[in-house]
Amino acid sequence: xxxxxxxxxxxxxxxxxxxxxxxxxxxxxxxxxxxxxxxxxxxxxxxxxxxxxxxxxxxxxxxxxxxxxxxxxxxxxxxxxxxxxxxxxxxxxxxxxxxxxxxxxxxxxxxxxxxxxxxxxxxxxxxxxxxxxxxxxxxxxxxxxxxxxxxxxxxxxxxxxxxxxxxxxxxxxxxxxxxxxxxx
Numbered sequence: 001x002x003x004x005x006x007x008x009x010x011x012x013x014x015x016x017x018x019x020x021x022x023x024x025x026x027x028x029x030x031x032x033x034x035x036x037x038x039x040x041x042x043x044x045x046x047x048x049x050x051x052x053x054x055x056x057x058x059x060x061x062x063x064x065x066x067x068x069x070x071x072x073x074x075x076x077x078x079x080x081x082x083x084x085x086x087x088x089x090x091x092x093x094x095x096x097x098x099x100x101x102x103x104x105x106x107x108x109x110x111x112x113x114x115x116x117x118x119x120x121x122x123x124x125x126x127x128x129x130x131x132x133x134x135x136x137x138x139x140x141x142x143x144x145x146x147x148x149x150x151x152x153x154x155x156x157x158x159x160x161x162x163x164x165x166x167x168x169x170x171x172x173x174x175x176x177x178x179x180x181x182x183x184x
Contacts, residue, residue, distance in 0.1 A: 008113070011060070045094050053071075056075065075095070103126075124154060163176045
């Protein structure tokens with residue numbers, strides 16, 4: 001985990017210096033808010049639009065190697081890009097393309113992961129929303145862990161408001177029902 005924290009801090013520092021806000025989502029965020037589990041990658045939402053793909057690539061630390069043959073074209077077309085570092089750790093960069101993504105990055109909190117290594121992590125509420133709109137069983141387990149650990153600290157109205165919007169957008173009427181079954 002120490003390597004993940006250091007690399008995340010370094011990566012976000014590079015992006016911040018280039019004026020590119022970001023927020024950790026995924027397994028690393030789960031380590032702070034839910035039941036910590038082993039994760040081998042960094043999932044980062046980045047506040048940048050597709051036409052500025054070249055700016056993102058220029059801001060990255062040089063030790064990160066893209067997995068795509070044409071990283072700029074891939075980022076412009078797909079809205080995400082995967083990298084590895086020299087130790088084989090994967091970094092997933094995902095462009096913030098919805099109003100929810102933008103708000104999640106703006107709401108992100110600075111957390112000192114290890115002494116001197118600060119990272120910007122999405123809030124537990126935003127993490128729950130990201131995990132609820134995913135279809136992987138592990139993501140539901142992550143949500144349950146966050147709900148149990150955060151308990152009454154969660155802003156449930158905020159979560160329900162976004163889940164309601166995603167139910168409409170994704171044509172999935174089960175998100176709120178599934179979330180409400182999870183008890184702190």
